[in-house]
Amino acid sequence: MKYGMIATWRMAYEGIIDTIPKLKDGLSCGEALVESIKKTEDYPFFKSVGFGGLPNEEGIVELDAAFMNGDNFDIGAIAGSRNVKNPIEVAENLSHERFNIFLVGEGITKYATKNNFEIKNMLSDRAKRMWEIRLEDIKNKGLTPYDGHDTIGMVVLDTKGSMAVGTSSSGLFMKKEGRIGDSPLSGSGFYCDSEIGGAAATGLGEDLMKGCLSYEIVRLMKEGLHPQEAANKALYDFDEKLKKLRGKSGAMSLVCMNNQGEWGIATNVEFSFVVGTDTEEVEIYVANPGPNKTTLVEVASQEWLDAYEKRIKKPLD
Template sequence: MQNNFEIVNMLTLRAKKIWLNRLAEMREKNLNPYDGHDTVGAITLDKQGSMAAATSTSGLFMKKAGRIGDSPLSGSGFYVDSEIGGAAATGLGEDIMKGCLSYEIVRLMGEGKSPQQACDQAVYPFIEKLKKRYGKAGEFSLVAMNHNGEWGVATNVEFTFSVGNETKAPRILMANPGPDHTTSIAPITQEWLDAYEKRIKAPIN
């Protein structure tokens, strides 16, 4: 407003229908707000070696008023140190915050771990700790990159992410939990991409 930007209602008819349908689902199927969430996280490295990490989230869908998730909290939703690397998280913020996972991944990279080793070492033992303490762990995924441009990812769900640089075109990859605290990573298939596009463009009744 101070810079004369036009004030626009960002709520689309499609989004409103999705919200109304979820309200009905919550009443009829006794769903709770934790049955759906999403965050976009990004880590960048420029030609001068400066790094940045960022998150963008609509927050937990149907969340209670006043809830604050991990996304705006440095060390939880994101963390970066240009001399080491950065990390960003998506998923259930209440659980991610219990481990300060983005900071932990950067700390491990600072000890000499590769981004993939740091992600695996930070995320999977923490998932087991949550399950032991609370009987369950929320869904979450983390991406990381070090100051050399090497990257890593860890997740406890099926998780898609994208990587690219000045020499390699951006590509979409799929990560899944692997055996023995590791992460399985493979390119997405055209079949998966077609199904995804069909799903997000499907009419909302």
């Protein structure tokens, strides 16, 4: 029985390490995905997802999330959610609707309240202080306001051969009110087909949505490419094209897995990810772009892990 989970960033580890044994025991891919991402959303020190997510320029946390069922292409998504405790949970619930599967703004709150999802103020004291510090830096040091766009994107394969993909993010730090990135957009932030595989993205949404890279990776896997080959080709070809057409390319990273539990990733920046399968223990990796459109991957060192923990919990001035 093949099964597996792969997700963007170190912050996915706790969710995957807790959930993958249940996946082995028969938990469905959708249930495993929602349970795992909720764990990330609830941890306040992960500053780009859920509670403690980074505010927009007005100091308001606006969250995006999406869910896709690879068996039947059911999709649910929300964008600009301000007070729903677990956006991924609402996105998954929307995927069961026939109409109105993508909600924004106040419509999310009304839907969540009607369906008994928990409502919560998503601005943590720490996130508020980070916002205040950034305002001071912009005023006094002339620094750019934009930073932090680390989406959790996850692909899950269960023992029945079904697949699901999901995303959750607070988006770009100090973004304009109402700004939406690639995370809730099908084909850009995520895509999944249980007969082939799934992919999810993280990085600068304004560039990722220009390429529909999650769909492209799945398309390439359908043509017979191994997930690593598909990820390399999709990302590095597009990165090259953006630089040719526009002179630059923002941060872009993608993870993918096929319906055999084989996986791949590609990135144009240093990027961490988490993966575990029926044949591989759950592990945190660090990836970097390599020569000739390849990706270099190594297990995260203890030094890297310690530095990460210190960084996310660093006391604020």
